[in-house]
Amino acid sequence: MTATGDGLTYLVGAERNLRELLLDSDVLPLLQGVLAAGAAGARLVDEYGAELWSVRDPGGGGEQLSDLPLLLEGEQVARIQVSGEREGLEACAELLRVALDTVLRNSLKRVLTTEIHTTVVNSSYQELLKTNGELALSEARYRELAGNLELRVKERTAELRRAQTHILQQEKMAAIGQLAAGVAHEINNPLGFITSNLHTLQKYVGRFTAMLQFYRDHLSLDLPVETVSAEGDRKWRELKLPIALADVGDLLSQSLSGAERVSRIVADLKGFSHVDDAGEMPVDLNAELERTLSVLSHQLRDNAEVNRELQALPTITCQPQLAGQIFLNIIQNVLCHGGAHPKITLSSCCDGERIRISIADNGPGIPAAIRSQIFEPFFTTRPVGSGTGMGLAVVYEAVLRMGGTIAVADAPGGGADFIITIPTGKD
Amino acid sequence: MIEYSEKERRMVLKLVYYGPALSGKTTNLLQLHEQLTRQGRGELMVLDTTGDRTIYFDLLPFFLTAPSGLKIKVKAYTVPGQVCHDATRKAVLQRADGVAFIADSKPGETESNFASFDNLERNLAQTGLDIDTLPLVIQFNKRDLPDCLAEEEIRSAWGPTGIPVLMASALRGVGVTETFAALAGLVYDRVDTRFDLAGGHGLSREEFVRQLTTVHDDNGEGE
Numbered sequence: 200m201t202a203t204g205d206g207l208t209y210l211v212g213a214e215r216n217l218r219e220l221l222l223d224s225d226v227l228p229l230l231q232g233v234l235a236a237g238a239a240g241a242r243l244v245d246e247y248g249a250e251l252w253s254v255r256d257p258g259g260g261g262e263q264l265s266d267l268p269l270l271l272e273g274e275q276v277a278r279i280q281v282s283g284e285r286e287g288l289e290a291c292a293e294l295l296r297v298a299l300d301t302v303l304r305n306s307l308k309r310v311l312t313t314e315i316h317t318t319v320v321n322s323s324y325q326e327l328l329k330t331n332g333e334l335a336l337s338e339a340r341y342r343e344l345a346g347n348l349e350l351r352v353k354e355r356t357a358e359l360r361r362a363q364t365h366i367l368q369q370e371k372m373a374a375i376g377q378l379a380a381g382v383a384h385e386i387n388n389p390l391g392f393i394t395s396n397l398h399t400l401q402k403y404v405g406r407f408t409a410m411l412q413f414y415r416d417h418l419s420l421d422l423p424v425e426t427v428s429a430e431g432d433r434k435w436r437e438l439k440l441p442i443a444l445a446d447v448g449d450l451l452s453q454s455l456s457g458a459e460r461v462s463r464i465v466a467d468l469k470g471f472s473h474v475d476d477a478g479e480m481p482v483d484l485n486a487e488l489e490r491t492l493s494v495l496s497h498q499l500r501d502n503a504e505v506n507r508e509l510q511a512l513p514t515i516t517c518q519p520q521l522a523g524q525i526f527l528n529i530i531q532n533v534l535c536h537g538g539a540h541p542k543i544t545l546s547s548c549c550d551g552e553r554i555r556i557s558i559a560d561n562g563p564g565i566p567a568a569i570r571s572q573i574f575e576p577f578f579t580t581r582p583v584g585s586g587t588g589m590g591l592a593v594v595y596e597a598v599l600r601m602g603g604t605i606a607v608a609d610a611p612g613g614g615a616d617f618i619i620t621i622p623t624g625k626d
Numbered sequence: 627m628i629e630y631s632e633k634e635r636r637m638v639l640k641l642v643y644y645g646p647a648l649s650g651k652t653t654n655l656l657q658l659h660e661q662l663t664r665q666g667r668g669e670l671m672v673l674d675t676t677g678d679r680t681i682y683f684d685l686l687p688f689f690l691t692a693p694s695g696l697k698i699k700v701k702a703y704t705v706p707g708q709v710c711h712d713a714t715r716k717a718v719l720q721r722a723d724g725v726a727f728i729a730d731s732k733p734g735e736t737e738s739n740f741a742s743f744d745n746l747e748r749n750l751a752q753t754g755l756d757i758d759t760l761p762l763v764i765q766f767n768k769r770d771l772p773d774c775l776a777e778e779e780i781r782s783a784w785g786p787t788g789i790p791v792l793m794a795s796a797l798r799g800v801g802v803t804e805t806f807a808a809l810a811g812l813v814y815d816r817v818d819t820r821f822d823l824a825g826g827h828g829l830s831r832e833e834f835v836r837q838l839t840t841v842h843d844d845n846g847e848g849e
Contacts, residue, residue, distance in 0.1 A: 211683065211718045212628045212640050212701050272687045273668015274699070304671075312673055315682050319713040326713075 211315060217243075217251065217269075217276050220306045221299075229298050230254040236291045238283035243269065243299075245277055259283060265292030269299055271307065367596060370589035385464050385497050389457035396450040396457075403443040410438055467493045481514040484554060484621070485547055487522040495530060499543075503534065508546035512554055513623055521597040528590045529558045529617050535581075537562030537614065544610075549623065556619045559610035570607055627723055628701070630821070638699045639817070641809060642719055645728035646735060646742040647679075647707035650767040653796040654728060654805070655686045655704055661803055663840050666690055680706045683718050690837040693828035700810075700838060707742065716749045724761035724813040725750075726805055727789075728796075731766045731774035761812030763790045765805040770795040807839045 226243065231254055233241040239259025243251040261284035269277040279299060281292040413434050417427045435441075467490055492505060499505060533541055537560040544559045565573060572578045574595040598605045603621035610616040629638035643651040652672070659670040666689055673682035688700040705715040719725075727746060729739040750757045766780050777793060784791050790808050794801025814823065814834045823829045 210628065210720055211703065212638070212685075212721075214629055214638060270668070272671070272685070272699075272701075273689065274687070308671065308673060312682055315673075315714060315717055318717050319711075322713045322716070 211311075215271070215307070215310070217245070217271065217303075220271070220303055220310060223252070225302050225306070226252045226299065227254065229295055229302075233281055233288075233291050233295050234259075236288070237285040238264075238281050238288050238291060240280075240282045241292075241295065242280050243277045244280060246275065251277060264288050267292060267296045269296065269303065271303060366589055367593055370593050382464060382468055382494060382497075386461050389460045393454045393457045396454045400447065400450055403447060406438040406440060406443060410434065410440060464494075479516050479518050482517050482519045482522060483512060483514050484522055484556060485509050485512050487519060488526055488545060488547070488556070491523055491526040491530065495527070495534075498534060499530075502540060503537075504540070504542045506542065506544045508544065510546075510548045512547055512549050515554065515601075515621060515623055517601050517621075521601055524597045525594050525619060526558070528594045532590055533558070533560045533562065533615075541614075552623060554621045554623060556621070557616055558619075559614060559616040561610065561612050561614040564609055564613055565607055565615045573607065574605070627817075628721055635695050636697050636699070637817075637821070638701065639723045639813060640721060641700060641702045641724045641726065641813065642722045643702065643704040643726050643728055644715070644719070644742070644746050645707055646730055646738040647709070649707060649728045649730040649735070649739075649742075650794075650796040651704040651707060651728045652680055652684050654726070654765070654767075654794075654802050655684050655702060657796055657799045657802040658702070658806055659686055661799060661841050662688075662838075666837055666840065679708065680704055681711060682706070682714060688838050690834070692823065694826065696823075696827045696829070698834075700813075702806075709741075709745075712745065712749070715745070716753060719746075719749050719755070720753050722755065722760070723817070724809045725763075726809050727762065727764045729764060729766050731768045731780070732771060733773065733775050736775070759816075761809060761816055763792060763805060763809045763812065765792045765794045765801065767794050767796050767801075769793050769800070770798055803839050803841060807835050810835045810838050 230241040230243075230252060234254055234256055238256070239261045240253070240255040242253035242255075245251055261282055263280055263282040265279070265281040265288070267279045268275045269279055279292065279296050281288055281295065414427075414431060417430060422430075488509070492499065530543065533543055537543070542561045545557070546559075547554065547556045549555070569578075569580070574591050578591075595605060598619055598621075601621050602624075603619060605617065605619050608616045608618060627638070628640050629636065631637075643654055645651055655670060659667065668687035668689070671685045673680075673684065675681060683706070684704040686702045688702070690698050690700075692698065703718050705711075705718045725746065727743060729735075729742075747757055750760065764784055766775070766777075768774060781791060790812075792801055792805045792808060794805055796802050811831060811834075814831045818824055818831070821827075823834065824831070
């Protein structure tokens with residue numbers, strides 16, 4: 200027996216001695232049998248002559264008749280000695296040898312088989328335990344990984360959603376900023392000439408005051424009417440009052456129309472952004488389209504030709520600024536990509552269940568290959584840094600919130616055709 | 627080595643016949659038992675088998691005595707070749723002094739030969755034996771088969787390993803004793819360096835191999 204690292208405690212081939220393999224109960228009955236057959240004594244002695252097993256008939260005598268070798272794995276390990284006086288005991292002794300040899304041989308086989316079987320079962324069991332332990336460990340590891348993975352994916356998804364929402368918000372703000380710049384320009388123009396008119400009027404009012412003061416002073420001196428009249432005419436001309444009087448009417452009416460223009464722009468802007476309307480309300484999409492056109496008027500005026508093919512639409516209930524976001528972003532997209540002087544055709548119609556609005560241009564169109572991507576956040580065909588790729592994503596989100604769909608097709612004369620379908624909510 | 631006792635002047639060596647299933651390991655031992663003189667060998671012991679397939683091992687012991695009186699017992703074992711009996715193979719391989727790898731010459735068995743050799747390498751490592759220094763010979767058995775692998779092919783595949791390769795047909799008794807003799811020679815070299823068989827015990831390599839592999843007289847049953 201030996202102990203090694205992998206749990207084997209039995210060495211195949213280890214030498215055995217006879218006492219390990221033969222029991223008293225194996226040997227003694229056989230020796231007794233020889234005695235019963237008439238022998239006086241029978242015994243086994245080891246290779247040095249020491250007695251291993253022995254039986255003897257107390258009354259028996261006689262000399263040793265047989266001395267036979269007993270082999271184990273081909274080696275002599277003992278001698279079988281039978282003594283007595285009867286004839287034929289040699290044959291009996293040979294029979295004893297054969298019997299002992301058979302018992303020994305079978306015993307050795309049994310011991311070897313049992314030992315290797317036990318060893319193999321033990322080592323297999325150890326291996327199974329080890330494998331089981333490894334599997335349990337690996338399972339725990341994967342379980343942890345899987346748990347973490349779910350968490351990590353959730354975290355990342357939330358993070359991405361936050362970032363996307365943030366960018367959408369920024370894009371809306373950017374669109375509003377762009378709009379504000381245009382509007383400021385629009386307001387600045389009338390404000391400029393109103394201010395200039397007021398300055399002129401201030402000068403004129405000074406001259407009128409001087410004229411009135413002149414008459415008042417001369418009347419108090421009791422001068423003849425002719426003198427006052429002549430002096431007055433001279434002063435009238437000196438103050439260039441004929442020109443001023445002719446100008447005043449124009450100045451005032453110009454200023455008034457300028458002021459009206461400013462208030463109209465502000466009203467449009469307010470209407471477009473719906474700053475006063477928090478929730479949902481009845482909305483006429485044609486009116487929203489017009490409002491969008493008017494806030495973009497400074498950009499459209501010299502750059503684009505707009506055709507309207509609008510049919511009367513039923514009002515729908517929604518947040519009105521969503522419609523503004525949709526139209527503003529699509530038209531800005533056309534101004535950006537539709538060529539130098541795009542022709543924009545706006546059409547609307549309704550089949551009772553759905554309102555269909557189309558914004559078509561005569562620009563280069565949108566290649567079929569990228570049509571599935573243009574509504575994705577951050578998709579842009581413009582050089583890095585010049586487009587956020589969020590304009591049409593804002594549109595998509597707004598259409599979705601209105602319960603509608605948006606698609607892009609080829610316009611009849613080439614170019615892109617954005618088709619928005621919004622349910623009326625009356626189905 | 628299983629045992630060495632200077633006091634008892636006794637040494638027990640272990641040789642193992644390894645290889646894939648059905649390559650002829652047991653047949654090798656049967657033929658050795660058949661061919662070698664009874665003088666110097668014991669009986670072949672075959673542990674229980676299932677349908678002639680070894681499931682434990684077979685054992686054939688040999689004996690010789692050096693001029694110094696040192697008794698040397700050489701126990702040749704087979705392992706079960708079937709993949710499922712790996713634990714038994716490992717147990718039998720423990721403390722082996724030499725290995726004869728019995729390969730199958732059938733072209734379809736090439737994979738099994740390599741797989742079994744890999745298994746041998748792994749099990750040697752696991753039982754603490756070094757394949758680079760352990761006496762090892764390879765026997766390509768079943769050379770009598772008509773469609774067996776060409777010898778040049780075998781030699782070009784296994785030659786580079788530096789391991790002696792022998793051709794045999796164990797069923798016909800060809801090459802069996804030669805394989806045993808080749809392994810015995812290598813084992814002698816290794817034992818000699820540790821125990822000085824030639825100088826200390828007066829046992830030469832030739833004598834060692836001759837005593838282990840003396841075949842029957844041509845005419846006789848010899849027993």
